[in-house]
Amino acid sequence: MSRLDRPFRFVTEHNLVVLLLMLLVSAGVVVGIGQLQTQSQMNGSSAVGDTEVAQAMEYIQANYGTSESESNATSVSPAPVYVRSDGNALSKAALLDSLEFQQRALDNESVAAALGDREPFGVANLIATRAAGDPGASLDEQVAALESASASEVESLVAETLTEGSQATALVPNDYEPGTASAESHRMLFRFESADAGEAAAERRTAATATLYDLADDREGPDYFTLGEHAIAESNANFNQQTMQLIVPVALLAILAVLAFAYRDLVDVVVGFTGVVLSVLWMFGILGWMGIPAGFTLIIGPVLIVGLSVDYGLHVFMRYREERGEAEDIREPMARGLSSVAVALGLVTLTAAVGFMSNITNEFAIIKQLSIGITLGVVSTFVVSLTFVPALKVTVDRLLERVGFDRAKRPLGKTRLLEPFLTGGVRLAKRAAPVVIVLALVAGSAGAVAWTDLDRQSVQQDTDGIAEWKQNLPGPLGWETSEYDAYADYVDAHYRAADEDARSSSQVLLEGDVTSPSALAAVETVRDSAGEQAEVFQRAGTVPLRSPLSVMESVAAENDEFAATFAEADTDGDGVPDRNVEGVYDALYAAAPEEASQVVERTDGEYRSLRVVVPIDGDATIAQQADAMQAVSGSVSAEGVDAIAAGVGTLNEAELSQTTDSILTTLIVALAAVGVLLTLVYRVATGSAALGVVTSVPIVLVTALVVGGMYLLSIPLTLLTSLLLSLVIGLGIDYNIHVSDRFAQELERGQTVTGALRTAVTGTGGALLGSTLTSVGAFSALLLHPHPQITSFGTLVVLALSLSFVVAVFVLPSLLLLWANHGSPDAVRSESPTRDRPAAQD
Known part of the structure; x- marks a missing residue:
């Protein structure tokens, strides 16, 4: 034995x-x-921070200020509700329906608590207040004014409100023609407390967005939908349910069939x-x-x-x-x-x-x-x-x-x-x-x-959707397309972010001799290169990035003293200072310290780095973001200046x-x-x-x-x-x-x-x-x-x-x-x- x-x-x-x-x-x-x-x-990676990109991101977080809009975003964050119609989403009937939706929402205690003294904001509100002749008209007054206006008057009000360059055009699709009275959809914004404003605020926001989701789901007529956490949760639940109903039974059946064959x-x-x-x-x-x-x-x-x-x-x-x-x-x-x-x-x-x-x-x-x-x-x-x-x-x-x-x-x-x-x-x-x-x-x-x-990718993203043959499988084997995915694709294709600061973005950190003219020339190179990347978001053919030059231009437009310093430093008139760069930074900090701190790092009186924030297109995958931003940072060849792309894509x-x-x-x-x-x-x-x-x-x-x-x-x-x-x-x-x-x-x-x-x-x-x-x-x-x-x-x-x-x-x-x-x-x-x-x- x-x-x-x-x-x-x-x-x-x-x-x-x-x-x-x-x-x-x-x-x-x-x-x-x-x-x-x-x-x-x-x-939970202890390795994060060991890479150059992770270190650059940590450096940016530690050394750069926060914009006023970003500060506001920590207390107020809009929750969009989209309205899509087979006909005209800007018709009198569709706009009235939107106002009635807002009334129902405000009747809910959760929504009212999360809004505080802020009112819903949308195309219908802008047109109705114009019809009432009072920008401060209440929601009930807006409904009454819009009801009393004729259809032709509403069309005129729409054309007068949604004009070229108006901020109101952010509430309609990107392909909307300013001055016309027709659009496939529009959106309204409920400016709730941000989830970052504390646990109580997060709970109020969750309850309020849940109400909006339920109200949108129950609405008949124009198609109402939201893309918040509740829509995502239901989409994930449906996805997991389909996985359990299809994959698990097939896998178990396969196991049992082969075990039956083996045993x-x-x-x-x-x-x-x-x-x-x-x-x-x-x-x-x-x-x-x-x-x-x-x-x-x-x-x-x-x-x-x-x-x-x-x-x-x-x-x-x-x-x-x-x-x-x-x-x-x-x-x-x-x-x-x-x-x-x-x-x-x-x-x-x-x-x-x-x-x-x-x-x-x-x-x-x-x-x-x-x-x-x-x-x-x-x-x-x-x-x-x-x-x-x-x-x-x-x-x-x-x-x-x-x-x-x-x-x-x-x-x-x-x-x-x-x-x-x-x-x-x-x-x-x-x-x-x-x-x-x-x-x-x-x-x-x-x-x-x-x-x-x-091929190396951080994660595989589902960019092509569900293959048609998988949808056409017989009986319960066929996958159902997600309503959420269809809505999300529509919004990504037709709208920019409801809060522009919430748009996906990446950054370029410039280090080295940042007080030399070549540093600002490098910033200009980043802007030009970003405009050549399909993955970078553009508005009206230009990239709305935030950089030392863009901040200088906006401050110069409002501050004559800084404008004079800015113009004097630009000897060739190309909009890029080529002398006395450190003096320009000093003047920028003196005129607008908060804005300057977002793009120019000053520590102990010394200028150490520059930051460029580049908006990313919503359709870009993580791998595409990485390739685009590496191309942008790689375009910088200024002597004494190093450029590092730091964002989700490059980090991954x-x-x-x-x-x-x-x-x-x-x-x-x-x-x-x-x-x-x-x-x-x-x-x-x-x-x-x-x-x-x-x-x-x-x-x-x-x-x-x-x-x-x-x-x-x-x-x-x-x-x-x-x-x-x-x-x-x-x-x-x-x-x-x-x-x-x-x-x-x-x-x-x-x-x-x-x-x-x-x-x-x-x-x-x-x-x-x-x-x-x-x-x-x-x-x-x-x-x-x-x-x-x-x-x-x-x-x-x-x-x-x-x-x-x-x-x-x-x-x-x-x-x-x-x-x-x-x-x-x-x-x-x-x-x-x-x-x-x-x-x-x-």
């Missing part, structure tokens, strides 16, 4: 005791789920799936008890642990089926099977934990937390799969056999259809092992080279670059750690350190092939896909360890090299095939999802698991054959035609 037999005989012989103990332990562990911290740690037994499917669920619950329960935030583990954790748990269960069940002889009781073969797979599963758990925990060195908090969560899940799966699952299997099978059901089943890899397929790798190894290895290494090298050519780009470097380091560390670990373990277990090296080589190959697959399938390198790349090691090493360990076991049992290879790829390989098909089927369901980030996630995992299986079954046998022929004298000496037979039973 081996040392491993004793604990596993206890599991099988005292199965009811084990079940009871495991249920009690599970109950205690699962209680921890109630303490689980579910908040996302996406922005060909309903009872085993149920028993195995019970272990899967328990493993996931253990992972989250332990996280809860340890007080570790779940973060991204909530999304990726269950998916990966389900795959590993299915894999562990298949190995336990298939080895039990192989071990059980005719007329043999259940307990003894289950104990032998567990002791046979325990070493492989233990190695898989250990190496997977090393692969995952190598991410603990990563600078990003989200990756650290994910590595801990997945590692706990792997350990939980190992414990559950070797205790609870076999105990439950023994209990159920013994009960069924007592009532007359035969529970002896054939392992998957030994079936007539699959055995020839699985032994293909052995046939290749016998005929041309060196050729197989060389071809695999060439393919892997090509994949590794593709690393530098991968910088962090992605840092993440990429970090992931590459993590991959190398993990591969080295796993290689050393396997070398030591196999040296002790089999007397051959070389077998550990041979087992490690395929995971390097799989990682390189996955990178090549990403390149061929145009999967970008994002934060999410980078995370998954680092997890490929933990997933892929599983397959190789099982095949190598089974091969070594069969050699010890007295089989020849060829016989041992054949048994390994049909017995263990059959379980690997079932595991691969299960995981691939589940993750393939994600390809139905409309968001590219999710489909990339699904595609990458399918790619990694499929390649891991192919390499383990069709490439690893060639490596093992060469190892046996040249690195293991004991294995070579065991080669004998008379011993080329199936493994002896214990």
